[in-house]
Amino acid sequence: MIKALIFDKDGTLFDFRRSWGAWVEALLPVLTPDVGRQAILSEVLGYDRARGDFLPSSPVIAGTAHEIAESLVPHLPGEAVETLAARMNAGAAEARMVPAVPLRPLFLTLRARGLLIGLATNDSELPARRHLEAHDLLDLFDFVAGYDSGFGGKPAPGQLLAFADQCDLHPTQVGMVGDSRHDMVAAANAGMARIAVLTGIALADELAPHADVVLPHIGALPDWLDSLPPASAAGKAAHGAKAT
Structure with missing residues (x-):
């Protein structure tokens, strides 16, 4: 029973698509103003900006904020995993x-x-x-x-x-x-x-x-x-x- x-x-x-696609689009310019670096980060996140869709392999789908931050930090010089995860959590709490x-x-x-x-x-x-x-x-x-x-x-x-x-x-x-x-x-x-x-x-x-x-x-x-x-x-x- x-x-x-x-x-x-x-x-x-x-x-998922309608909720978190907008979150990624808002996150990328916060992480870097560099359009080229945004493209790299978008690829790391498994997000196709042209289609507004996620790849099945995207870490956003089932990953934790810490795991997602770990995947992004190598492409963000000077950024720390814990700091980035905290920023992402704060943004996620306000995501629509x-x-x-x-x-x-x-x-x-x-x-x-x-x-x-x-x-x-x-x-x-x-x-x-x-x-x-x-x-x-x-x-x-x-x-x-x-x-x-x-x-x-x-x-x-x-x-x-x-x-x-x-x-x-x-x-x-x-x-x-x-x-x-x-x-x-x-x-x-x-x-x-x-x-x-x-x-x-x-x-x-x-x-x-x-x-x-x-x-x-x-x-x-x-x-x-x-x-x-x-x-x-x-x-x-x-x-x-x-x-x-």
């Missing part, structure tokens, strides 16, 4: 996220089913909370973890297992919803249901071998939950109920 869902953020709650679907109605529906809700992102926790607040969602989440929250980052299962532990649930009672292989591998490592969505960069053919189901977006979750056999359907226990 699925009693809880833990969501990735970027590419899952929020449309574009919802993949109308979010609050969906999460109210999921909560009404008795589901516990968590967030596990390779973004930092502060920007994650800011993005949830900006879309009137934070009060609907029981758990929020970034890569810097003390549980590690995906594809390691630490964030997911911490959520299950906080909810007093067995991992098999939790579904992980995400848009990348990192998310699906983290779910597999945690022993959770693997629910992929297509609002990130990865295509269905890439995700299907690693997922239990591939949905077009998180708005399809209620219908998918309804399609499960009764023993696997969304939990009927009230919010905060313990596993039996």
